[in-house]
Amino acid sequence: MEVKEKQLPEYSSKDFSSDQDVRWCPGCGDYTILKQVQNLMPDIGVAKEDIVFVAGIGCSSRFPYYMDTYGIHSIHGRAPAVATGLKIARPELSVWVITGDGDSLSIGGNHLIHALRRNVDLNILLFNNEIYGLTKGQYSPTSPEGMVTKSTPFGSLDHPFNPAALAIGADAGFFARAMDRDPKHMRSIMERAHKHKGTSLVEIYQNCIVFNDGAFESYTDKKLRDDTSIYLEQGEPLIFGKESQFGIRLDGHKPEVVSLSGGFSKDDLWIHDETDHFKAYILSRFFDNNSIEGGFPRPFGVFYDVQKPTYEDQLHSQMNMAVEIRGEGDLDALLAGSETWVVK
Amino acid sequence: MEVKEKQLPEYSSKDFSSDQDVRWCPGCGDYTILKQVQNLMPDIGVAKEDIVFVAGIGCSSRFPYYMDTYGIHSIHGRAPAVATGLKIARPELSVWVITGDGDSLSIGGNHLIHALRRNVDLNILLFNNEIYGLTKGQYSPTSPEGMVTKSTPFGSLDHPFNPAALAIGADAGFFARAMDRDPKHMRSIMERAHKHKGTSLVEIYQNCIVFNDGAFESYTDKKLRDDTSIYLEQGEPLIFGKESQFGIRLDGHKPEVVSLSGGFSKDDLWIHDETDHFKAYILSRFFDNNSIEGGFPRPFGVFYDVQKPTYEDQLHSQMNMAVEIRGEGDLDALLAGSETWVVK
Amino acid sequence: MDTKIFEKDDVTIRFAGDSGDGMQLTGSQFTNTTALAGNDLSTLPDFPAEIRAPAGTVAGVSGFQIHFGSKQIYTPGDACDVLVVMNAAALKANLKTLKAGGIIIANVDGFGKRDLSLAKYGPEDDPLKDIQTSGYTLIQLDVTKLTRASLKESGLPPKDVDRCKNMFVLGIIYWLFSRDMDSTVSFIEKKFAKKPEIAAANIKALKDGYTYGNATQLFSERYAVQPAKIEPGTYRNITGNEATVLGVAAATKKSGLNTFFGSYPITPASDILHGLSKLKHYGIKTFQAEDEISAITSAIGASFGGNLALTSSSGAGIALKTEAISLAVILELPLVIINVQRAGPSTGMPTKTEQSDLLQAMYGRAGEAPLVVLAPQSPSDCFDMIYEACRITVEHMIPVFFLSDGYIANGAEPWRFPTTESLRSITKTFAKPREATEEPFLPYLRDDKLVRPWAIPGTPGLEHRVGGLEKQDKTGNISYDPDNHHHMTMVREGKKNVVAENIPLQQIDEGEESGKLLVVGWGSTFGSIKAAVRELASEGHSVSNTHLRYLNPFPKNFGSMLERFDKILVPEINNGQLIKVLRDQFPNINFDGYNRVRGVPFTVSELKDAISQKLND
């Protein structure tokens, strides 16, 4: 693969806004995400013709229409597969996948975990609103148990996926979480996803104002969030609470919330290490409504970031190697094969 | 749900053997698994007409034909979904899913993880031979990187799934591993799977003598296996090696192989606890060829076993509750609806 | 001065406003009142494609059309006599649906500068003025102001007051059509039982609207539509998707089976899932699967277990089910596949209707995989045909495709609903247990209808295995024998054809039993075709129509019916699909198509044109 050195124009976020009317419900969390992506694009050092947004189907998946880049609004659940083919074909492109919780974890679950294990260099933004928006309000694989929706008038029975745990179990090299209500932080996380070479999965808590309003309020509400959320920073201890009064420490392999006024100091705390696989897994289990854990704040930020060889790089070096060893394919020799005869 | 109390006949393993010729390659690991299942069935206390084997497509998936029970040889990858429908419809049946590594982790990956999260009471036996047998030798999602197969003449580029980690990441309530070469242990594990109410996933290392002979030799070979494998026993310390000379301890959340002659004693070791989710996850990462870990023995036995409410039980109690609250549905009232008028 | 009341045979009204303006409720209230007044009617909601597009934009307009009359009504009306628009966007989106010379009732409060700009009118445009010069009757009123005045004393916050606007308008319309308001009043009382002040406000707005119509000289004429001569009985209003839900419940009851419904949401099929999920106490289990493949394969598992199993989807979702449908065909298990068709290809226009999945249903599988195909012809017919689908699938152990569409699914009509007792029985039999001493069980041994036994787990002595590989006749064992494969292929085809013995004969719907032209339709075009043919026939033309609800196999007498006409016209909202099946099965008969693929139902008038042209050819 050649890396082209392009002279990039001075982009502004407007350059990434297409001429299409945005058609989400007023107040939908998707707007903020769109804005931050448009805001980030000028700064990633990629020419806009080299950027492609690939989506499945869902409210969120309309995203590509609003970006003045190349884009595909494909079919439900298949965006990671479409993007994989595109990235294999054209490794020099910056490929972004936009997907919803239904799109990526219900119908598209398999493509997501396969993309993660193969480690194709895609940036996957998963808009999790814990509901099917476009089809008007059925529960999704991230909806909490008991949720009453159009298709579960007596309450949902499905135990929801924990996207972080699932991704780490599928050997993801990058997982992070952000929320629509903290755009600045979200932008920084998306930038990290871009920088990670390999599949990056970013789960974004996104409010669906029509069918699931307030699903994440306890984490996003300014009054509540200090006590319910924790922001992860590489090398920093895990501290949260309005007065930064709580910390998390590891008792062996078991996490524990401790009070910093009650005998524990910062030095006792778990220091965030994005390269520690087991810690990332334990963090993924800070997940309310989940029978395994409880009482822990919901983490936001980069859980895990470890570089591994990408699928497309390996494929292209295999191709180059094949040419080196065997020479550029000679079609006439191939057509003739190893055994021929002549009829006169 | 009524539980029928049946008088069971005295079954022998022969009663579970159908009249169909078994059509696997001579020497295939599938034979031993079949034998152990036929051997186990008389002892699970279920009438044979109440047992159903559901399979996808693959060499392994021919399994139901050989069992003199009810059976479905369905389509590639979909056995967990077929079985889910069956179990929801008929919760009193004992439903077993037979699947291969391609069937369950390639095309069927999504149904597998959804069955696990929903916790339908199925016993899933995953015959992992790290190859596509029936289609004559392409790599599978569990084949190691670099493996040369019919479809990867230059070596596979796919980073393989770690089925244990994937299952635990998907909130499996039961995961265990067995091997074709240790039939007695395998039988005991299958019995445990049966006893677990909820989705039980048993990964069975199965030798494909034709296309991937010896894939698991280092764990199954009698000479090697003491040093490369570790058998998990509830409440017992993690010890392995020919002379039981090695143990595993946890240094905080990090596992470590220690020598029992070199200063560590049994008391320092990790005690196996099937109900400890994080420990189960760490065990899942004892996985060679995996960039994250290395040097650990491969665990066999029950990693994790925690009972949770099953999907079908909850559904049926929701149905009972609906009847309790609303009474048995009155069709005529339903047809009339809430607003009618009379034309004379 | 009393406004004069004119009698009308039939009238079409369309209510249009912003998604937040409550037009669906207004429409359905008018519908109920109209039904109670004894009119025949047909309705069609027109939802925006977006969930909730920005208020005031064309994308956010929500409409509801009702066609009612003292004569038989078969369609929601080609064009409307009265158009109610709550804002500029609603006018922009709907003006084209108004008949020449029709009446527009416009809420002027929705035509401010901002409204015009949101509706993408130019800054110089004055659409209401343009209307006046185009031959329409324009009734302008400031609904917001009037409603606020009406509810000044209510003490309600302005937001709640403004929510009553639609009732004020409805009151005016009730006055215009000389309607009784009782049913709406009691509806409001019930709906807001827990908020009596809201109920009172809505009722007051409604009544004040009526009074306003009466008191002011808004209209120069009022209308009355006499009751229609319709079959006596008890009626309700019903949409296609609702009728489908009820049909499944009825089949559950009458068959004595438990029902399993595996589905994955998709527009416009989702409402069937929603409806059934409420019927747990009717013995119906619904399972929202992770995708359509799981939805159908779980249904197959349930069917193997002895449940009446169904799955539903639309468009893209049906494509995903085809592999499993093929499995169901070879397993010969009961399974109903509901396809609420929408405009394709691919995602297409999900909220628009089309009849373009017929060939997919007939032929869209690998290998020879015959199954039964049924299609309802109207909203209420969904009840009958889904019931038939359940009956046939169970009695014949063969998968049945049920092809509804977006138009039928959301459209509504009055329905003289049946009683449980009056429904045709559904005969299901599970195979009996066997002793070890009996002959071995043969899962593919057939009865005289070529039907194999339904042998469900839990039955001692019937242990057997089924699968997707070709099976030996009788035993069901795997067989690669060439002659057996040919035999089984033909048996599966023959077994499907036997179903023709167990369905009603084909009927002529309008016109004579023989003649110059027969119009053959299927599915949701029924109303328009029937109305067009009826009108032409009453004008003395030799034209008849017949509508196919059983598409595979066809009723036994259908071929001979075709032969009694000189010409056959096949109108379809696709590029010619039924016509391909007809040409194959009746190669000696000449068929012509009329095809428009616009995502909307045929109008009666375009069909009249097409038929007339064919008559004159």
Next chain:
Amino acid sequence: MDTKIFEKDDVTIRFAGDSGDGMQLTGSQFTNTTALAGNDLSTLPDFPAEIRAPAGTVAGVSGFQIHFGSKQIYTPGDACDVLVVMNAAALKANLKTLKAGGIIIANVDGFGKRDLSLAKYGPEDDPLKDIQTSGYTLIQLDVTKLTRASLKESGLPPKDVDRCKNMFVLGIIYWLFSRDMDSTVSFIEKKFAKKPEIAAANIKALKDGYTYGNATQLFSERYAVQPAKIEPGTYRNITGNEATVLGVAAATKKSGLNTFFGSYPITPASDILHGLSKLKHYGIKTFQAEDEISAITSAIGASFGGNLALTSSSGAGIALKTEAISLAVILELPLVIINVQRAGPSTGMPTKTEQSDLLQAMYGRAGEAPLVVLAPQSPSDCFDMIYEACRITVEHMIPVFFLSDGYIANGAEPWRFPTTESLRSITKTFAKPREATEEPFLPYLRDDKLVRPWAIPGTPGLEHRVGGLEKQDKTGNISYDPDNHHHMTMVREGKKNVVAENIPLQQIDEGEESGKLLVVGWGSTFGSIKAAVRELASEGHSVSNTHLRYLNPFPKNFGSMLERFDKILVPEINNGQLIKVLRDQFPNINFDGYNRVRGVPFTVSELKDAISQKLND
């Protein structure tokens, strides 16, 4: 005494033995020698359905049939003149393929008690004896003993010695057909270059077999088959799947594009994936996806990126691709979908052939989703037709279905392979970059062939979005406009039809240009139909045949060709699929079908019967 040599026009031999007996190798060596001798030929391997069924069982029998002659050979032969059986199971499985009075060469060592019982003969059965009384010529020899005797001095372990049995038998056959052994000798030398003692043993067994045939009075006659009059040139042997692989490589080269091949293994398509995965140095990327959906959607992604994209599957796997095919249709991107058809429905008989996916390819999608359908007519024709598929998909920006089948895929025939230079050019053009000052880019603006531009990422100024929703003409923006939808539906259909301008005209293959009966075939039935028609025509019957390789659209002249015949017969290995398409497109012409669905190719003789009957009707 020299055995007399008789001249023969054509001969069919079948080698059959246990999977471990090396019959495929024996067959392919005989094939190469036969080809070098200048005969025309056709071959068909007959693999067991199981991977490796227990040795000695019928399920484990592996066969290889070759038909060769001094005349043109079109099929691997209806029945064989000579049957070589290495054990009892091989006899049991293959006796039915032997012509009356044919020769059986049996390895008696494979007919011991255990062998008979494994082959499920009764304890009293003596099948070899039965043969002698049934008019066959039976040559019995103990190949194991003879081979061991031949290799007594080799010093090899018995296992290796026994592995040479097939060469001993091949030697005998070479003698019987007066063949030269040089090519096999040099093949062995090359194959075992690193194990010279094994090579020597195989060569000795081969030569001793030849000598044994000569020395003993085993046969009363020998045969010679003269070279055929075939077109001069350089030939090789090729199977359908191999030819498909080469065709893709050729299209890659000639188009100058990079190729992306997304697939998921399935019998009998997998070998295409295997073959292409070796061609990385030809600019071909293969991607074994997690399922067929990912296989095709990844290909769509690659196509959007400017690669020549293909996907392949069979049976069940094609069903899974249909949703994405529909997407490709509306995206109007190049994509080739390879379907190596197998016997259905569902899993069916995966190792058996069938032509029953034509209607699925034509119509098996939701909505109106027209695409191009091509079908190769023989193994080597796979090269030409996959090349055409690639050419058309790129030049017309339309998905192309390529319908091969299990028979073509594994069957082989001599192929006068082309040179790179001689291949028709493939014209691909990517849309050019645009300056900001230019008019905005219109991704759905069409050229005179109705083709839209291929605008790939990385091109400045062409940023645009595509998707599955209906698009506005020219701009490609989402559109719900009814008239636009009708227009786009018709444009997609029309664009597919334009392809007819860019393909060869339809030809009569055998017989006159007009006459009493035209036999219309497609796909792998070509050889049998051509042979049958050729024989009947040469007997003076007024019968011709034409074979369709372009099935959608048909060649422009096809309709007028049909009109020049009184009757049309359409033989298909399905329940009547092409005939449905013909009846639709040529409603005024009468078509009759001949349909057998046995998972095996037609025999020439059954077709001759069917054609004769039609001629006499």
